[in-house]
Amino acid sequence: MRVVVDLTKCEGYAQCAFLAPEAFRMVGDEALLFDPAPSAELGEKVLRAAAACPVQALQVDLADLPVPPPAETVVAATDDRLRREGRIVVAGLWKAAT
Template sequence: MRIVVDLNRCQGYAQCVYLAHEVFRLNGQEALTYEPNPDDQRRLQVERAAAACPVQAIVIDRLDGEERGETS
């Protein structure tokens, strides 16, 4: 799984941090950092965090072969 956060769109509401604190972190009051390739074990947390983003700044991409269960 690969995630991308549009940091220009992100407003620092930090809903993602509350729902997936091992993937998303808030440095200071508004500087969001994140793990771009989290473990698949975190998929549900990341999907919930993306859905909770008020400005829809989080995009989740599948890596090649992921849909078929293949590994690179």
């Protein structure tokens, strides 16, 4: 796994540091220190951290990770809208740290 952070996009929200403190750390108000090649054990945390970045400054290359076997195909029931359309809406209030 390789991690690249676009520091021109990063605005110091530090979501990555909260979700994967072993791989990301904020120093001062705006400096992000990160491990460009985190261990495989941190894979899930790093992926969650990248997904949580509000400005999508983290890019993760999964080329080094093993490919999981294909999942069993699940057919959605006609009345199961979530499985049929695959859409989820998450609504909430988010406030940046000051």
